[in-house]
Amino acid sequence: MSTVAAFYGGKSILITGATGFLGKVLMEKLFRTSPDLKVIYILVRPKAGQTLQQRVFQILDSKLFEKVKEVCPNVHEKIRAIYADLNQNDFAISKEDMQELLSCTNIIFHCAATVRFDDTLRHAVQLNVTATRQLLLMASQMPKLEAFIHISTAYSNCNLKHIDEVIYPCPVEPKKIIDSLEWLDDAIIDEITPKLIRDWPNIYTYTKALGEMVVQQESRNLSIAIIRPSIVGATWQEPFPGWVDNINGPNGIIIATGKGFLRAIKATPMAVADVIPVDTVVNLMLAVGWYTAVHRPKSTLVYHITSGNMNPCNWHKMGVQVLATFEKIPFERPFRRPNANFTSNSFTSQYWNAVSHRAPAIIYDCYLRLTGRKPRMTKLMNRLLRTVSMLEYFINRSWEWSTYNTEMLMSELSPEDQRVFNFDVRQLNWLEYIENYVLGVKKYLLKEDMAGIPEAKQRLKRLRNIHYLFNTALFLIAWRLLIARSQMARNVWFFIVSFCYKFLSYFRASSTLKV
Numbered sequence: 001m002s003t004v005a006a007f008y009g010g011k012s013i014l015i016t017g018a019t020g021f022l023g024k025v026l027m028e029k030l031f032r033t034s035p036d037l038k039v040i041y042i043l044v045r046p047k048a049g050q051t052l053q054q055r056v057f058q059i060l061d062s063k064l065f066e067k068v069k070e071v072c073p074n075v076h077e078k079i080r081a082i083y084a085d086l087n088q089n090d091f092a093i094s095k096e097d098m099q100e101l102l103s104c105t106n107i108i109f110h111c112a113a114t115v116r117f118d119d120t121l122r123h124a125v126q127l128n129v130t131a132t133r134q135l136l137l138m139a140s141q142m143p144k145l146e147a148f149i150h151i152s153t154a155y156s157n158c159n160l161k162h163i164d165e166v167i168y169p170c171p172v173e174p175k176k177i178i179d180s181l182e183w184l185d186d187a188i189i190d191e192i193t194p195k196l197i198r199d200w201p202n203i204y205t206y207t208k209a210l211g212e213m214v215v216q217q218e219s220r221n222l223s224i225a226i227i228r229p230s231i232v233g234a235t236w237q238e239p240f241p242g243w244v245d246n247i248n249g250p251n252g253i254i255i256a257t258g259k260g261f262l263r264a265i266k267a268t269p270m271a272v273a274d275v276i277p278v279d280t281v282v283n284l285m286l287a288v289g290w291y292t293a294v295h296r297p298k299s300t301l302v303y304h305i306t307s308g309n310m311n312p313c314n315w316h317k318m319g320v321q322v323l324a325t326f327e328k329i330p331f332e333r334p335f336r337r338p339n340a341n342f343t344s345n346s347f348t349s350q351y352w353n354a355v356s357h358r359a360p361a362i363i364y365d366c367y368l369r370l371t372g373r374k375p376r377m378t379k380l381m382n383r384l385l386r387t388v389s390m391l392e393y394f395i396n397r398s399w400e401w402s403t404y405n406t407e408m409l410m411s412e413l414s415p416e417d418q419r420v421f422n423f424d425v426r427q428l429n430w431l432e433y434i435e436n437y438v439l440g441v442k443k444y445l446l447k448e449d450m451a452g453i454p455e456a457k458q459r460l461k462r463l464r465n466i467h468y469l470f471n472t473a474l475f476l477i478a479w480r481l482l483i484a485r486s487q488m489a490r491n492v493w494f495f496i497v498s499f500c501y502k503f504l505s506y507f508r509a510s511s512t513l514k515v
């Protein structure tokens with residue numbers, strides 16, 4: 001019997017961000033391995049016209065939870081959705097709900113965050129810093145609380161090259177920032193933001209660093225741990241390979257490449273692609289929850305869950321495997337044939353953007369206009385290129401994360417726990433993982449049917465022929481223009497033509513002689 005799974009039996013667990021990518025996989029694994037847990041409280045807000053209940057039902061009815069329903073048929077009764085908005089005071093939780101949370105919660109997993117790179121400082125601080133402080137205050141009033149697990153990111157200190165499992169201080173105290181945001185107006189905040197975030201690449205990573213500082217400062221007597229995953233990718237093994245449900249990180253890039261919109265990217269091919277499967281992160285989270293509650297370490301331990309130092313893969317290898325998978329299982333209705341040119345040179349990157357991205361978009365929009373339709377490709381391309389430019393920082397650098405605490409925890413687990421809550425990324429076979437990842441993007445994100453593959457392959461063949469035809473036509477036009485304008489080009493042209501003519505005459509003459 002797994003010690004970690006048994007630990008969660010009979011427990012009341014509070015999860016923030018349960019409707020997000022990580023949160024869903026966390027809930028799934030908890031129900032599957034500890035079906036006798038008492039209750040999972042999830043803090044949810046209504047969204048996109050859906051009530052809390054509708055959101056919960058939608059999650060439980062998804063393919064991700066199919067196995068859970070077999071192991072834990074009364075899963076609906078074990079989830080308690082509590083109305084909460086982390087942007088508001090006391091999270092806008094009702095008095096009764098708050099009372100229940102305070103008196104019953106045993107473990108907290110704090111996953112909620114804004115992960116947008118371009119969020120406003122005000123909103124990102126509210127969610128990633130102030131809400132964390134508020135949750136810690138709540139935690140300090142929970143008599144039964146055994147562990148508080150805070151999810152940060154491995155990039156919270158990406159301004160450093162080597163990152164240890166410690167909390168680094170930020171130049172400005174989080175409290176000062178929270179206080180000043182209360183009275184500063186938005187225009188001034190926009191002005192001072194670059195000065196505040198200094199060498200952090202975006203507001204997201206900066207506010208996650210502030211969030212960690214808040215955890216350290218407000219930890220009181222609580223048993224707290226911080227988990228820092230790198231780029232969280234599709235599931236590796238559990239509950240099935242390749243599950244993914246949002247366009248963040250590599251997912252959007254895989255779609256854009258598979259659909260033929262994105263054919264070049266400013267990336268350092270040999271830089272480490274520090275992707276970590278979401279189920280690996282969740283396994284570590286559950287093991288950390290158990291360890292923190294049972295061993296109650298004296299200080300807040302930080303755990304890195306990254307792949308680069310144990311089993312590195314680089315962007316080149318990833319790109320090659322993604323393209324190889326598109327050959328076998330192409331996406332439906334691609335705009336162009338998928339391709340991946342990596343360049344770390346800014347000039348070459350701009351050239352590719354002009355030739356491979358903007359020009360085809362303009363040509364396609366002309367075609368749409370001529371056929372009486374609304375042009376849309378240039379707008380789409382501009383948004384895509386803006387998104388890609390925001391990710392560039394992360395695909396042109398490599399970091400070293402130390403993983404002593406994560407390795408220590410692995411050695412503390414029984415062989416059974418090491419199997420059930422496996423976070424040993426050394427066992428990951430990248431080629432297999434990437435293939436399943438791309439397949440998962442096709443099936444679960446794009447919701448494409450596998451039956452459409454032969455047609456997609458036909459379309460790719462047609463696109464290849466159009467590509468060759470277009471290039472030949474372009475070459476001939478360019479050459480014709482050159483000949484019209486340059487004496488030198490004309491001389492070269494006559495030289496080539498007379499050479500070919502002579503060669504053909506010689507060939508004809510020698511074959512006549514042989515006869």
Ligand SMILES: NC(=O)C1=CN([C@@H]2O[C@H](COP(=O)(O)OP(=O)(O)OC[C@H]3O[C@@H](n4cnc5c(N)ncnc54)[C@H](OP(=O)(O)O)[C@@H]3O)[C@@H](O)[C@H]2O)C=CC1
Nearest residue numbers: 017018019020021022085086087111112113153229231232
């Ligand atoms: N994905 C990644 O690559 C990585 C993620 N992380 C960290 O992991 C954690 C989870 O990320 P991930 O699951 O990918 O992110 P998602 O964007 O998928 O999920 C974010 C969650 O936070 C919730 N949330 C946001 N704002 C509010 C609010 N005002 N009130 C209540 N809930 C709110 C969202 O709820 P709703 O559904 O209502 O919007 C959602 O459940 C984050 O802390 C992130 O920093 C760390 C490293 C990498």
